[in-house]
Amino acid sequence: MTTTLVTPPVQEDLVGASLKPQIDGIIEELITSLPDPDKLSAGERRGIIARYTAVLEGNFIYWMTATYLSVKSEEARPILVDNLMEEIRDCHPAMLRNFTIAAHAFPTDSDALEVHQDLTNVRLFLGRLSGVQNLLTMAFFEGFIQQFMAYLADLAGAQGSAERVYTDVHGVCDVTHSQELFRAVSVEMAVNPIDSSTDLFEGVDLLRTLIQTIIHGRGEQVAA
Ligand SMILES: [Fe+2]
Secondary structure, three states, X not given: OOOOOOOOHHHHHHHXXXXXXXXXXXXXXXXXXXXXXXXXXXXXXXXXXXXXHHHHHHHHHHHHHHHHHHOOOOOOHHHHHHXXXXXXXXXXXXXXXXXXXXXXXXXXXXXXXXXXXXXXXXXXXXXXXXXXXXXXXXXXXXXXXXXXXXXXXXXXXXXXXXOOHXXXXXXXXXHHHHHHHHHHHHHHHHHOOOOOOOOXXXXXXXXXXXXXXXXXXXXXXXXX
């Protein structure tokens, strides 16, 4: 027996025609805002790698797990499980740690505190366990990470590191992860639709702010 998922056309259209292009636009804006690595000081380059690591190493699996716990669609769950399996089996946190240590950019207490508030906001949001919003937030995150990898590798190169396992793995596999997560948004919308008054992009916006802090630091944003 096969089970056919009936997705209301309106919601399917919403993902393809509106949500994905909007997310792609947000990612493009962030990538365009990246400062030229050659114009950064060694300390500024180290700071970006360190803040990225302070956020990603301990939170990516946690956030994907929160998203898994938040979905009601049976079809969305395997997409998240596949992602988690890969993270844990291939030990992506260790990959990231190796990358960061090789670039002499291991996060200090100052780096962790710089992202503290924005990170807490994202953690609390994902902990509300809103399926569609969490999936959209993670689809955005995967898409951003994939686009960001070449830049992160350039930063590490400028710091004298040739370690590329983390950036090579994530520049490729996250393309599929991001597409699959958008598919999960569609199926979750059909099973567990969100209220029309809910801001679909609330988590995306909080995560965008956190990414801006990773890239530019908090001091600079406050001063701007
Ligand atoms: Fe990963």
